[in-house]
Amino acid sequence: MARDTRTIRAAALEALGSFRFHEFAPFAWILAAELVVLFLAMNLGTAWGMASAGWLANRMTGDRVLHYPIFYAFLPTLMTNVEAVLYAFAGSVLIPLALIRVLRPIDPAAFPATATGARLKQAFFAVLVAAVLCEALILGWQFVLNQPAVLKAIRAVLRSGFASSMGVTVLGMLVGYAIWSLFVYIPVTAVQPGRGFGSAFGGGLREGLANFFPTFLVVIGLSLPAAAILLVLQVMGSFLVTQIRPEIIGVLIGLYAILSMLATFFIYSAAARFYQARQAEAS
Numbered sequence: 001m002a003r004d005t006r007t008i009r010a011a012a013l014e015a016l017g018s019f020r021f022h023e024f025a026p027f028a029w030i031l032a033a034e035l036v037v038l039f040l041a042m043n044l045g046t047a048w049g050m051a052s053a054g055w056l057a058n059r060m061t062g063d064r065v066l067h068y069p070i071f072y073a074f075l076p077t078l079m080t081n082v083e084a085v086l087y088a089f090a091g092s093v094l095i096p097l098a099l100i101r102v103l104r105p106i107d108p109a110a111f112p113a114t115a116t117g118a119r120l121k122q123a124f125f126a127v128l129v130a131a132v133l134c135e136a137l138i139l140g141w142q143f144v145l146n147q148p149a150v151l152k153a154i155r156a157v158l159r160s161g162f163a164s165s166m167g168v169t170v171l172g173m174l175v176g177y178a179i180w181s182l183f184v185y186i187p188v189t190a191v192q193p194g195r196g197f198g199s200a201f202g203g204g205l206r207e208g209l210a211n212f213f214p215t216f217l218v219v220i221g222l223s224l225p226a227a228a229i230l231l232v233l234q235v236m237g238s239f240l241v242t243q244i245r246p247e248i249i250g251v252l253i254g255l256y257a258i259l260s261m262l263a264t265f266f267i268y269s270a271a272a273r274f275y276q277a278r279q280a281e282a283s
Contacts (some may be wrong), residue, residue, distance in 0.1 A: 005214040010275045012218045015102075015269035023101040026094035026267050030086050031261040035254060037082050041075055042250040044068075053078070064116040064175035072246035076233050079253050095268060096123040096191045103191070106276050110193050123190035126200040130186040138176045145172050162235070169234045173227055174220075181216040182208040188272045207275060215271065224264050244249050 012082075021028075041053035044066065057065055057078055065074040065152055100119055104111040111119070144150060145168060154171070155164040186204030189195060195203070208215065220227075240248050 004211055005217070007214065007277055008214045008218055008270060011273035011277065012222065012266065012270035015266045018199065019266075023098055023269070024262075025240060026101075027261050027265045030090055031257060033086055033090070034083060034257045038079060038250060038254055038257065041071075041078060042247065044071055047088050049180055051056075056082070056089040069241050069246035072249040073238060073241045075249055076237060076253060079257070083257070084135050088128060088135065088251055091131060091214075092124050092128040092190050095119055095187050096120050096127055098265065099187055099191050099272050103176060103276060106273065111191075117229050119191050119193075122195060123187065123200065126190040126195075126204070127187045127198050129197075130183045130201060130204070134180055134183045135178050141179065142177050145175075165235050166231070169231055173230065177219050177223060178212075178216055181212060181219050182281075184208060184215060184219070184267060185211075185275060187268065188275045211274070215274075218270055219267055222263045222270070223260070226256055229256040229259065 037053060039055075039057075040049050043049035044054050045068075050066075054066055057074060060078065060081065062076065065071055097116070097120060100111050100116055102258050104113070119228070129249065151164075151168065155161075158167045160166040182205065185207035186201055189204040190200035192200070233249065233252055233256065237249060240246070240252075
């Protein structure tokens with residue numbers, strides 16, 4: 001375990017130190033789509049804002065949230081759902097594309113440029129199923145966490161309202177990151193030569209289980225800046241909307257989206273480098 005921890009730490013540092021926009025570009029497309037939706041949502045008073053982001057919000061909860069300032073209290077939920085859909089569908093193509101670009105300089109023979117299209121087609125279904133299953137498990141965990149009996153137990157331990165809100169949020173985030181850590185290798189195995197759905201999904205899941213602890217540490221470490229902003233949004237969101245200025249929510253969501261996308265790219269890049277290093281050692 002100590003050796004794997006050192007290896008994945010070195011992989012994470014290498015990912016941070018060798019950033020290339022060409023490799024990050026597929027994630028940048030997902031980020032651009034998120035920021036466009038956020039921009040539309042922050043202009044709900046316009047016809048085009050209401051016809052796009054307003055329509056999405058209306059389909060999710062009805063028109064009760066389409067009023068100022070309550071819409072900004074709902075905005076994190078809207079953007080979370082947009083992010084989940086983008087990661088599941090666009091990400092099933094764009095995440096493997098980014099990983100191929102990361103891995104090509106490491107192993108050019110295994111990732112030739114001419115094989116990119118076939119490799120993306122090969123990876124799509126496994127990555128999509130993994131994304132949907134991961135989201136379903138995180139949603140299930142959030143449902144359990146927000147049950148009255150669970151909240152009551154946490155409040156009984158932490159006593160104060162603010163401390164219990166912080167505790168619930170931090171616990172929710174930690175378990176969410178833990179669930180994601182189990183699935184993070186599936187896109188990496190899915191782009192390897194000659195992988196079918198079963199070997200890609202099963203191999204990636206086994207890799208996540210076998211290396212759960214070091215992977216979880218890297219996920220937490222790289223996600224800390226984004227997680228800090230998410231903590232503010234979840235714990236102090238209502239206060240910011242009602243007592244400060246609602247538009248701050250939109251600014252924080254935009255900052256969170258940027259930091260979260262960078263963290264996600266670095267995590268996948270580190271996981272890919274770690275996996276290739278383990279494969280090289282095995283051979």
